[in-house]
Amino acid sequence: MYSRILAVDDNEVSNKVLKRTLDRLFPNNPLTQTTLGKEFIKEAKKGNYELWIMDQRLPDILGTEILTQLRTERFLTPALILTGEYLPSIEKILKSNHGNVNYELLQKPYELEPFKETINRLLIPQDTQILSHP
DSSP states (O other), X not given: OOOOEEEEOSOHHXXXXXXXXXXXXXXXXXXXXXXXXXXXXXXXXXOOOSEEEEESBOSSOBXXXXXXXXXHTTBOOOEEEEESSOHHHHHHHHHHHHTTSSEEEEESSOOHHHHHHHHHHHTSOOSOSBSOOO
């Protein structure tokens, strides 16, 4: 499976861990990383990715806000939100805004096997990743 992945996390150590983990589990999938939500949004709008991975807490925006903004613009790329926060509160926000459409939450620190299973679930071929865009 070949999938291009876009990720955002402002923490340098987290970025390195994510890169090593993805290189180990999915060695042939290119990874683009950003450190700010606004950079992530700009890159995501290019529509060149099969998976988005985002940290919930960024200096300029929350991961849930990134997802809301991109979904509002009809970008439906599968998304994984990593968080150290209480999951039910974030899940409630996401479900109220997006139902169960193409996203997953994973608590940090995450275990390798659930991380791999979550990504595999998200990368099940989608009929359409972008319904329309400006």
